[in-house]
Amino acid sequence: MPTATLNGIDVYYERWGSGPRLLFVNGSGAALATSRMMIEPYGEHLDVAAHDQRGLGQTAIPPGPYTMADYAADAIALVDHLGWDRFRVVGVSFGGMVAQELAVTCPERVERLALVCTSPGGHAASYPLHTLAGLEPSERGARSRTILDTRFTPEWLDAHPADRAVADLMAQGAARPKTDEQRRGEAAQLEARSHHDVIDRLPRITAPTLVASGRFDGIAPVANGEVIAAAIPGAELRVYDGGHVFMMQDPRATPEIIGFLAA
Numbered sequence: 001m002p003t004a005t006l007n008g009i010d011v012y013y014e015r016w017g018s019g020p021r022l023l024f025v026n027g028s029g030a031a032l033a034t035s036r037m038m039i040e041p042y043g044e045h046l047d048v049a050a051h052d053q054r055g056l057g058q059t060a061i062p063p064g065p066y067t068m069a070d071y072a073a074d075a076i077a078l079v080d081h082l083g084w085d086r087f088r089v090v091g092v093s094f095g096g097m098v099a100q101e102l103a104v105t106c107p108e109r110v111e112r113l114a115l116v117c118t119s120p121g122g123h124a125a126s127y128p129l130h131t132l133a134g135l136e137p138s139e140r141g142a143r144s145r146t147i148l149d150t151r152f153t154p155e156w157l158d159a160h161p162a163d164r165a166v167a168d169l170m171a172q173g174a175a176r177p178k179t180d181e182q183r184r185g186e187a188a189q190l191e192a193r194s195h196h197d198v199i200d201r202l203p204r205i206t207a208p209t210l211v212a213s214g215r216f217d218g219i220a221p222v223a224n225g226e227v228i229a230a231a232i233p234g235a236e237l238r239v240y241d242g243g244h245v246f247m248m249q250d251p252r253a254t255p256e257i258i259g260f261l262a263a
Contacts, residue, residue, distance in 0.1 A: 002014070002015070003058070004077075004078065004081045006074055006077035006078060006081060007070070007073055007074055007077050008062070009054060009059065009060040009062050009074075010059065010060045011051050011052070011054070011059045011060070011074060011077075011078060012032070012051060012052045012057060012058035012059045013032075013049060013050065013051035013052070013078055014032055014036075014049070014050055014051075015047070015048065015049045015050075015082070016040070016043040016048055017042065017043025017044065017045070017046055017047050017048045018043075018046075018047050019045050019046040019047050019262060020046050020047065020087075020088055020111070020112075020261070020262060021046070021047045021049070021079075021082075021084050021086075021087040021088060022042060022046040022047065022048050022049070022087065022088045022089070022090060022261055023049055023050070023075060023078070023079055023084075023087055023088070023089045023090075024039050024042060024048055024049070024050040024090055024092075024095075025050075025053075025075060025089065025090070025091040025092070025095030025096070025098045025099050025102075026039075026050065026052075026053065026056075026092060026094075026095045027092045027093030027094045027095050028093060028094040028129060028186075028189060028190065028193065029056065029186050029189070030056070030092075030093075030094075030095075031052045031056050031057025031058070032050060032051075032052055032057055032058075033057060033058070034173060034176075038092075038247065041254055041258060042090070042258055042261070044258075045258055045259075045261075045262040046088070046258070046261060046262055049078065049079070049082055049084075051074070051075070051078050053071055053074065053098070053189070054066060054070065054071065054074055054185070054189075055184070055185025055186065055188050055189050056182075056185055056186065056189065061181050061182075061184060061185040061188075064184070064188035064191070065188060065191055065192065066188045066189065066191070066192045067192055067195070068097060068098065068101045068192055068193075068195065068196050068198075069101060069105075070192070071098045071101065071189075071192065072098055072101035072102040072105055075098060075099075075102050076102060076105070076106060079109075085109065086109050086110070086111050087109065087110070087111060088110070088111050088112040088113070088114075088261050089102060089103065089110055089112075089113050089114070090113075090114040090115075090116065090257065090261055091114070091115055091116065091118060092116045092117060092118070092247075093116070093117050093118055093126075093219070093220065093244065094118075094189065094193055095116075095118075096115040096116055096117065096118025096119075096220075097118055097119070097120075097121065097126075097193065097196045097198070099113065099115060099118075100115065100118070100120060100198045100202065100205075100228075101196075101198055103204075103205045103207065104198055104201040104202065104204045104205060107204050107205050107206045107207065108206070110205070110206075110207040111207055112207055112208050112209075112210075112260065112261055112263070113205065113207045113208070113209045113210070114209070114210045114212065114257050114260060114261055115209065115210070115211050115212070115225075115228060116212045116247070116257060117212065117213060117214055117217055117219070117220045117244050117245075117246065117247075118220050118224075118225075118228070119196075119220045119224035119225075119227075119228075120196075120197070120198050120199045120202060120224065120227055120228050120231065121195075121196035121197035121198055121199060122197040122198075122199040122200075123199070124199065124223065124224040124227040124228075125196070125197075125224075126193070126196075126219050126220045126224065127147050127218060127219040127220075128194060129190055129193065129219070130187070130190040130191060130193070130194050132144060133187075141171065144170075144171070144174065145157075145167050145171075146218055147218035147219050147244070148166075148167065148170060148218065148219070148243050148244050148245065149163065149166075149167075149214070149216045149217070149218065149242065149243025149244065149245075149249075150216045150217075150218045150243065151163075151216050151243070152167055152243070162249075163249070166245060166248055166249060170245065199227065199231060202228065202231035202232050203231055203232065203233065205232045205233070205235075206233070208234065208260075209229075209232045209234070209235040209236070210235070210236050210238065210257065210260045210261075211225045211228045211229045211232075211235055211236065211237045211238070212225070212237075212238050212239075212240060212246075212253065212256075212257055213225035213226075213237065213238075213239050213240070213246075214239075214240055214241075214242045214243045214244055214245075214246035214249075214250075215239050215240065215241055215242065215246075216241075216242060216243045217242075217243045217244045217246070218243065218244070219243075219244045220244065222239055225237050225239070238256065240252065240253045
């Protein structure tokens with residue numbers, strides 16, 4: 001599998017599909033090994049490149065701290081390595097923050113942009129995920145469920161088996177054993193995330209932009225998507241039925257996001 005030395009670190013990436021060039025930027029703590037199923041549908045219509053971001057997966061875990069500019073610079077270095085002058089971008093959650101940073105840094109290179117379940121920072125910041133580590137395990141589990149989807153009380157989950165399956169799947173992912181180095185990389189990512197603020201620079205984005213939000217998202221609420229859409233000239237906001245992982249809950253979401261990017 002390909003690895004490229006970018007900005008002084010070894011970055012693992014994968015590429016598949018055909019069509020317009022698309023950079024897929026993943027979320028907090030996410031690696032290709034565990035999120036490939038979410039990314040693969042894009043390859044049916046687009047030439048997709050995706051990477052494990054610094055500190056995660058099979059990419060190096062350099063000394064911290066990291067900044068949002070570092071993550072955007074890594075993504076730009078990857079498309080440079082691939083020889084892509086212009087490309088399309090989709091960013092999910094934390095990846096949407098990186099995608100915003102990338103798009104305001106080199107707007108002339110971005111052809112189309114999809115920002116999924118994400119926030120612009122500042123007064124419209126996402127939930128501070130780094131604070132969850134300080135909670136007792138039972139409280140951390142309950143808080144994680146209700147920010148994933150604000151409806152996810154025990155009573156709701158008992159009455160909605162499909163949502164219970166989503167909550168259980170996310171909990172299983174969070175419970176995977178990790179080395180001290182993996183925990184360090186994830187913590188460095190969350191620290192960078194806590195300083196994300198691109199609101200004042202969003203008007204620099206010139207690409208057609210889709211902002212996709214989940215109606216019951218407690219991490220990146222619809223109000224944050226509204227702030228993004230209002231700041232980017234001509235951006236469109238679409239709200240889907242679900243929480244932070246509405247792509248798993250609303251069957252309209254992924255096909256519509258792909259359709260926008262492939263247009």
